[in-house]
Amino acid sequence: MRRSERIVAVTKILTDQPYKLISLNYFTERFNAAKSTISEDLSIIKKVFSVEKMGKIETVSGAAGGVRFIPDRGVKDIQNVIDELCECLSDSTRILPGGYLYMTDLIFNPALMDKVGEIFATKFSDLGAEYIITMETKGIPIALMAARALNLPLVSIRRSSRVTEGSVVSINYVTGSSRKIQQMSLSRRALPEGSKVIIIDDFMKAGGTAKGMLDLMAEFKAEVLDIGVLVETAQPTDKLVEDYTSLVVLENIDDFKEEIIVRPSSWVTNLK
Amino acid sequence: MRRSERIVAVTKILTDQPYKLISLNYFTERFNAAKSTISEDLSIIKKVFSVEKMGKIETVSGAAGGVRFIPDRGVKDIQNVIDELCECLSDSTRILPGGYLYMTDLIFNPALMDKVGEIFATKFSDLGAEYIITMETKGIPIALMAARALNLPLVSIRRSSRVTEGSVVSINYVTGSSRKIQQMSLSRRALPEGSKVIIIDDFMKAGGTAKGMLDLMAEFKAEVLDIGVLVETAQPTDKLVEDYTSLVVLENIDDFKEEIIVRPSSWVTNLK
Known part of the structure; x- marks a missing residue:
């Protein structure tokens, strides 16, 4: 195999499995090539990915070492994706009776969620x-794509417990905005005690659901490292959780003027 | 840029967006290269993907033409993935009280579901x-990954309607095995009338849910082209739907002997 051919296959193998460490031996055996040859291939790929802002190629030395692809979206790319998302979201036909925002189609658009997942992974x-945690139903596509980009298992909290989950831990929580008491539950075997987790969800208004998820994580003695949400509302400014990162801020929905105002979050605009 | 460098970037761009048609002009402009040069790059990538069974590179000629990556898993690869899945599923600690099978961890494993999604896409x-249809909650990861590999939007049917979905169409259906009446609903705006769809779900026992989904699709005048399920049970042999493709057959769960018997479906074993 010539370099230009082998390098195509190596690129595909690396990018297919984000964060997965692949030993140099795997490549030398599969392509019947010397270690030095594969190393040169890898440094070309590394250089191209860096120049073209396509992610990072990381080499881990030592006996258990190898090489892996780390999704890493550039600042401009992130800002373009979020600008595009804001434009979609501000389409006034998205206003539902009661002043709600229809965003289900975007959340179930795999190409878009792939990009959003990589932004959270970045x-x-x-x-x-060690785990990505989300809440059914609409959190799942975003969180799954983020988990894919980070090569982590996803754990989805449920609104009701089911027979196919085994023994579960359930808590009651109060939704922050409508003050309703709801239940969320998680299978005991879904998450080992003491895990390090990141919570990813689609929407945050007052933060009641996020607060409930923090409480449920405490039952599993989990350490919550961060919270990511796709869209947060500007109001109320006082959320029930303090540390989180949103990508988009929903400023206002004016049912009468048929106007939706959304903007990139300060995390997105302040990226450098 | 040298060929070995450019070809890395072209490979990444193509594989990042399955089924998306990318014009040759995009590549000639981005890499400041002649059309003939890019064409040579593409034929190298095409050849490598074919030899290494990494998918297809398809060229569409004409003014609206271009090139695209089509995920296409080889027979051996599909059989290996399903064998591995069967081995995981036959672990007797997966038996839950009542003789249910715990498979939530596998369904929320992004790397595994990525592969399963590509198998359905193949x-x-x-x-x-035009659309992939699934049912919340556990159908979503599989269907999302299949939708990603086919570059199609996903539409998720819900068990209950929500204010954030707008007007919905609801139907009642009878679960095939436990004979309970349940409801499923889908937002009117989620699916245009007369769409061509594929249904993908995680599990089929008697097929009551799948039958309900067919009925709901009829309300949307949708044409259901096929049904894919990850796991079907061997019993009952008479399902409420006729045409579907499963990947894994659950033969038996013996609560007493602590034994789970699963095997690849005949579609998988008969692949050539």
Whole structure:
């Protein structure tokens, strides 16, 4: 195999499995090539990814070492994705009766959620998380794509317990905005005690659901490293949780003027 | 840029966006290269993908033409993934009280579901579907990854309607095994009338849920091209739906002997 051919295959193998450490031996055996040859291939890929802002190629030395692809979206790229998302969200036909915002189609758009997942993966790359936690239903696509980009298992909290989950831990929580008492539950075997986790969800208004998720994580003695939400509302400014990162801020929905005002979050605009 | 460098970037761009048609002009402009040069790059990538069974590179000619990556898993690869999945599923600690099978961890494992999604994409590639349809909650990860691999939007049916969905169509259905009446609903705006769809779900026992989904699709005048399920039970052999493709067959769960018997489906074993 010539370099230009082998390098295509190596690129595909690396990017197919984000964060997965692949030994140099795997490549030398699969392509019947010398270690030095594969090393040169890898440094070309590394250089191209760096110049073209396509992510990082990380080499881990030592016996258990190898090489891996780390999704890492550039600042401009992140800002473009979020600008595009804000434009979609500000379409006034998204206003539902009661002043709600229809965003289900965007949340179930795999190409868009792939990008959003990689943005969260870029933000949370250095925290050493072991699990991504979300809440059914609409949190799942975003969290799954983030978990994919971080090569972590996803754990989805449920609104009701089911027979196919085994023994569960349930808590009651109060939704922050409508003050309703609701229940959330998680299978005991879904999350080992003492895990390090990141919470990712689609929407935050007052933060009642996020607060409930923190309480449930405390039952599992989990350490919550950070919280990511796709869209937060500007009001109320006092949320029930303090530390979180949103990508988009929903400023206002004017049912009468048929106007939706959304903007990139300060985390997005302050990226450098 | 040298060929070995450019070809890395072109590979990444193509594989990042399955099924998305990218014009040759995009590549010539981005890499400041002649059309003939890019064409040579593409034929190298095409050849490598074919030899290494990494998917297809398809060229569409004409003014609206371009090139795209089509995920296409080889037979051996599909059989290996399903064998591995069967081995995981046959672990007797997965038996839950009542003789249920715990498979939530596998369904929320992004790396595994990525592969399963590509297997469904390989199976359903030529049908001309416009939407992937699933049922919350556990159908979502599988269906989302299949939708990603096919570059199609996902539409998730809900068990209860919510204010953030707008007007919905609801139907009652009878679960095939436990004979309970349940409700499923779908937002009117989630699916245009007359769409061509593929249904993907995690589990089929008697097929009551799948039958309900077919009925709901009829309300939307949708044409259901095929149904894919990750796991079907061997019993009952008479399902309420006729045409579907499963990947894994759950033969038996013996609560007393602590034994789970699963095997690849005949579609998987008959692949050539």
